Amino acid sequence: MSDEGRILRFQIFRYNPQKKGDKPRMVTYEVTEAPGMTIFIALNDIRENQDPSLQFDFICRAGICGSCGMVINGAPDLACRTLTSKFEDGEITLLPLPGFELIGDLSVNTGKFMRGMSERVESWIHDPDADKVNYNELEERMDPDIMEEVYELERCVECGCCISACATKRMRPDFLSAVGFMRLARFHLDPRDKRTDEEFYEILGDDDGVFGCMTLLGCEDYCPKDLPHQTQIAFLRRKMALVK
Amino acid sequence: MNIIYTDSLVIGGGLAGLRVAIAAKQRGYESIILSLMPAKRSHSAAAQGGMQASLGACIKGDGDDEDVHFADTVKGSDWGCDQDVARMFVNTSPKAIRQLSAWGVPWSRVRGGDRDVIINGEKVTITEKHDAHGLITARDFGGTKKWRTCYTSDGTGHTMLYAMDNKAIELNIPVHERKEAIALIHDDGVCHGAVVRDLITGELSAYIAKATTIATGGYGRLYSVSTNAIICEGIGAAIALETGVATLGNMEAVQFHPTAIVPVGILTTEGCRGDGGLLLDKDGYRFMPDYEPDKKELASRDVVSRRMTEHMRKGKGVPSRYGDHLWLDITLLGRQHIEKNLREVKEICEYFLGIDPVKEYIPVRPTQHYSMGGVRTQATGESPTLQGLFSCGEAACWDMHGFNRLGGNSVAETVVAGMIVGEYVADHCAKKSLNVSTTVIEHFMNRETDKIGALLTREYGENPFQLKAEMQKIMMDKVGIFRNGPDLEAAVEELKLLNQRAKKVALRNKISSSNPELVEAIRVPKMIKLAQCVAYGAMLRTESRGAHAREDYPERNDRDWLKRTLTTWKDDDADLPEISYEDLDIMKMEMPPGSRGYGVDNTVHHPDTEKRVAQIEEIKKANPTADRHEMQELLNPLEIPEKFKGRNERIGRGYN
Ligand SMILES: Cc1cc2nc3c(=O)[nH]c(=O)nc-3n(C[C@H](O)[C@H](O)[C@H](O)COP(=O)(O)OP(=O)(O)OC[C@H]3O[C@@H](n4cnc5c(N)ncnc54)[C@H](O)[C@@H]3O)c2cc1C
Ligand code: SF4
Ligand code: SF4
Ligand code: FES
Numbered sequence: 001m002s003d004e005g006r007i008l009r010f011q012i013f014r015y016n017p018q019k020k021g022d023k024p025r026m027v028t029y030e031v032t033e034a035p036g037m038t039i040f041i042a043l044n045d046i047r048e049n050q051d052p053s054l055q056f057d058f059i060c061r062a063g064i065c066g067s068c069g070m071v072i073n074g075a076p077d078l079a080c081r082t083l084t085s086k087f088e089d090g091e092i093t094l095l096p097l098p099g100f101e102l103i104g105d106l107s108v109n110t111g112k113f114m115r116g117m118s119e120r121v122e123s124w125i126h127d128p129d130a131d132k133v134n135y136n137e138l139e140e141r142m143d144p145d146i147m148e149e150v151y152e153l154e155r156c157v158e159c160g161c162c163i164s165a166c167a168t169k170r171m172r173p174d175f176l177s178a179v180g181f182m183r184l185a186r187f188h189l190d191p192r193d194k195r196t197d198e199e200f201y202e203i204l205g206d207d208d209g210v211f212g213c214m215t216l217l218g219c220e221d222y223c224p225k226d227l228p229h230q231t232q233i234a235f236l237r238r239k240m241a242l243v244k
Numbered sequence: 245m246n247i248i249y250t251d252s253l254v255i256g257g258g259l260a261g262l263r264v265a266i267a268a269k270q271r272g273y274e275s276i277i278l279s280l281m282p283a284k285r286s287h288s289a290a291a292q293g294g295m296q297a298s299l300g301a302c303i304k305g306d307g308d309d310e311d312v313h314f315a316d317t318v319k320g321s322d323w324g325c326d327q328d329v330a331r332m333f334v335n336t337s338p339k340a341i342r343q344l345s346a347w348g349v350p351w352s353r354v355r356g357g358d359r360d361v362i363i364n365g366e367k368v369t370i371t372e373k374h375d376a377h378g379l380i381t382a383r384d385f386g387g388t389k390k391w392r393t394c395y396t397s398d399g400t401g402h403t404m405l406y407a408m409d410n411k412a413i414e415l416n417i418p419v420h421e422r423k424e425a426i427a428l429i430h431d432d433g434v435c436h437g438a439v440v441r442d443l444i445t446g447e448l449s450a451y452i453a454k455a456t457t458i459a460t461g462g463y464g465r466l467y468s469v470s471t472n473a474i475i476c477e478g479i480g481a482a483i484a485l486e487t488g489v490a491t492l493g494n495m496e497a498v499q500f501h502p503t504a505i506v507p508v509g510i511l512t513t514e515g516c517r518g519d520g521g522l523l524l525d526k527d528g529y530r531f532m533p534d535y536e537p538d539k540k541e542l543a544s545r546d547v548v549s550r551r552m553t554e555h556m557r558k559g560k561g562v563p564s565r566y567g568d569h570l571w572l573d574i575t576l577l578g579r580q581h582i583e584k585n586l587r588e589v590k591e592i593c594e595y596f597l598g599i600d601p602v603k604e605y606i607p608v609r610p611t612q613h614y615s616m617g618g619v620r621t622q623a624t625g626e627s628p629t630l631q632g633l634f635s636c637g638e639a640a641c642w643d644m645h646g647f648n649r650l651g652g653n654s655v656a657e658t659v660v661a662g663m664i665v666g667e668y669v670a671d672h673c674a675k676k677s678l679n680v681s682t683t684v685i686e687h688f689m690n691r692e693t694d695k696i697g698a699l700l701t702r703e704y705g706e707n708p709f710q711l712k713a714e715m716q717k718i719m720m721d722k723v724g725i726f727r728n729g730p731d732l733e734a735a736v737e738e739l740k741l742l743n744q745r746a747k748k749v750a751l752r753n754k755i756s757s758s759n760p761e762l763v764e765a766i767r768v769p770k771m772i773k774l775a776q777c778v779a780y781g782a783m784l785r786t787e788s789r790g791a792h793a794r795e796d797y798p799e800r801n802d803r804d805w806l807k808r809t810l811t812t813w814k815d816d817d818a819d820l821p822e823i824s825y826e827d828l829d830i831m832k833m834e835m836p837p838g839s840r841g842y843g844v845d846n847t848v849h850h851p852d853t854e855k856r857v858a859q860i861e862e863i864k865k866a867n868p869t870a871d872r873h874e875m876q877e878l879l880n881p882l883e884i885p886e887k888f889k890g891r892n893e894r895i896g897r898g899y900n
Contacts, residue, residue, distance in 0.1 A: 018444065047761075052751070052752050053753040067282075111422070136899075139379065141377070144377075147352060
């Protein structure tokens with residue numbers, strides 16, 4: 001590999017709101033690239049060898065858990081599965097995801113937002129009988145194709161990239177956002193959820209819901225799990241327009 | 245002093261912890277869950293492959309039931325498991341999966357009619373029963389007689405965790421995120437809760453509860469290369485150990501998974517081989533049938549990992565700058581199958597290796613994967629020595645896995661144990677009242693405050709990142725897949741020195757709030773202690789059982805070693821833990837020790853084995869009309885909460 005051992009230049013947003021007097025700034029770090037290096041590996045290298053105070057979140061380091069969303073050279077993405085070799089000039093700028101409460105440096109509180117979203121869309125099966133089900137009996141049969149489609153919508157990892165890419169969210173802080181739409185689409189499709197369209201409308205049917213969406217589709221462009229935002233948002237809009 | 249009271253404190257927001265909290269809450273007890281990060285990011289999300297439950301709906305699962313699952317589990321454990329617990333588990337697993345189905349997991353379903361599958365490298369057409377259409381289907385996994393591993397494409401753990409966390413949100417169970425339990429609060433043999441550090445503000449709080457459950461997952465990160473998430477550092481087990489009262493079980497039982505990608509150690513699921521993938525060597529030769537003609541690539545995990553290592557030692561590995569590896573070939577499964585059922589695998593190959601597994605082989609090598617050991621509990625999930633302390637999931641040694649767990653049995657354990665242990669936690673909450681003096685709470689709070697203070701004021705000392713790296717290297721090199729006396733002795737000695745050095749950690753970044761270096765400094769001494777438990781236990785166990793493979797003692801030795809290792813750390817200044825053993829009673833076993841059916845059987849048998857076999861024959865003769873359920877009651881009577889006693893229905897078979 002020709003670029004082996006080149007020097008990468010990271011420009012990283014630094015700010016610790018916990019520390020009195022600290023101010024937001026960009027700091028440059030240099031790291032010698034290794035083969036197969038990801039941003040996860042590089043950031044740990046910086047933390048261990050240059051600045052132990054640098055904050056960021058990684059958990060699975062395999063593109064599965066959704067903790068490591070950050071803005072990488074302008075685009076929100078999962079940092080753990082971004083190879084440094086992708087950046088030809090070796091310049092990498094890292095910013096925390098906008099739209100979330102900042103914990104420090106590259107770490108943001110997506111968890112708090114996502115729990116709020118789940119509570120708001122009531123992200124669970126609504127069926128008064130779900131807890132009375134006799135689990136000794138055969139389970140309720142489900143159409144194999146529908147279950148596959150539900151899974152497609154459930155692949156969201158709550159990384160928050162779609163939210164950072166959404167212009168509407170920036171203007172309307174209470175905008176439900178793509179992640180919420182996808183969650184609702186998932187439950188709307190699931191025959192086990194007994195909610196009616198009217199009930200979904202209660203959650204979705206205003207300008208903080210699907211009617212506020214400008215369908216610019218930043219969400220779909222940046223979703224690392226390739227969720228079908230466009231078709232689902234359009235579907236929800238049509239459905240909700242029929243309710244009233 | 246910040247004190248928070250609740251009925252049931254659950255440390256850990258993975259599948260196991262969430263399920264325990266749900267059970268207690270449904271019985272009317274307040275529960276609080278602590279987690280290092282949002283619950284949905286727990287490591288449970290990474291389980292791609294599936295969950296074992298003997299539903300027997302797919303055609304290749306026909307004839308499956310609890311008994312077959314039980315036999316596979318006990319054999320898989322190399323007879324090291326607690327058979328009462330394994331029984332509770334297999335009988336309850338079908339209920340757990342059906343409940344999860346009602347809670348929203350989009351399990352993949354049987355499609356009646358013909359479909360093509362790959363078995364043993366050949367394309368075969370199998371015909372699913374039409375009357376099973378729409379029921380939960382299953383795939384093949386290693387070490388199982390039937391296709392029993394139920395799945396959601398390749399996102400099983402993700403969908404289970406999302407459904408479980410959603411259920412917890414529905415029940416309004418608070419998850420206190422970005423909180424780390426750093427010590428247990430206890431006196432007089434009773435656990436009262438935990439000292440908890442806020443990872444953002446750095447504040448310490450005391451969480452006081454009637455029941456405290458450790459559900460913190462495994463300790464894979466004691467090793468430098470592991471398939472585990474980077475937060476699987478065993479801190480839950482370590483704080484139990486540090487009480488000096490609670491015991492850890494079988495810490496030396498560490499599983500290596502055959503197929504993690506090289507070099508980063510990210511897992512490609514066993515589903516790859518279950519669905520028909522093959523292992524090839526540097527000549528493109530399929531070598532597993534030479535070693536294991538019967539189960540081939542789908543022998544038990546520990547066996548496949550050892551065979552791969554043996555084969556590489558013969559010079560058949562593919563050389564690379566990261567050392568030798570072998571190939572996993574899933575190209576024969578075809579694009580359609582890979583893109584639907586193994587998509588996460590495809591993404592991992594694309595992003596981390598830059599290859600397309602539809603066309604190219606995947607470089608793999610056995611890698612640390614699962615911790616069979618953990619906080620020792622009784623079948624109820626409670627510590628036998630520290631009252632009010634419960635544990636479940638990978639953090640626990642409930643002991644259904646013994647010395648090797650089967651693929652798919654782990655996420656199954658988390659939800660089944662969560663159900664069962666959750667009931668016992670609720671029973672405990674019903675019986676006990678909160679009864680702890682503030683002096684006790686203060687004592688523990690002050691102790692932890694002082695420790696952190698010392699870390700923040702020490703001028704010069706050891707670098708915690710470096711200590712961790714040294715520990716991980718020792719574990720990798722000397723306490724790995726194949727083990728031997730001299731290496732283990734060296735590991736034990738080297739870890740002792742690290743333990744001493746870990747008492748003198750100093751920080752470069754001396755602030756008490758959000759500070760990754762401080763987090764590391766708090767964890768590393770605990771991790772080193774756990775590593776010592778693993779290495780020391782492995783050194784003392786002079787036999788090979790399941791994943792614990794001693795080159796100098798290759799035989800399984802039931803005569804001397806059919807026992808569970810128990811570890812305590814009573815004196816904080818000691819430089820080694822104390823180890824004792826608990827016999828497994830053959831005379832109570834439903835399935836007395838036998839051969840696992842891999843390689844040559846060189847077991848040294850226990851004298852009781854023959855006696856118990858004869859006794860079981862007698863019981864069978866004396867009860868010629870007993871059906872399989874009655875026979876199980878005779879051989880292995882179950883103590884399990886009433887609500888889980890019912891028989892499980894199967895398609896075409898009813899409740900038999
Ligand atoms: C890559 C991979 C694939 C796997 N695939 C399968 C599979 O297909 N089938 C299968 O059966 N098994 C599989 N397993 C194993 C299985 O996923 C795990 O054993 C299981 O999910 C563990 O669940 P848990 O609830 O015990 O712990 P985890 O899900 O690990 O959760 C631990 C929780 O504890 C919290 N925590 C930890 N320490 C602290 C602390 N000190 N204070 C507060 N909170 C703390 C964490 O925040 C987290 O919420 C796989 C494992 C890996 C690594
Ligand atoms: S389509 Fe545009 S406005 Fe609508 S959710 Fe996506 S990014 Fe936001
Ligand atoms: S929809 Fe996509 S981008 Fe948005 S949170 Fe989910 S996975 Fe991330
Ligand atoms: S660390 Fe889990 S997705 Fe990046």
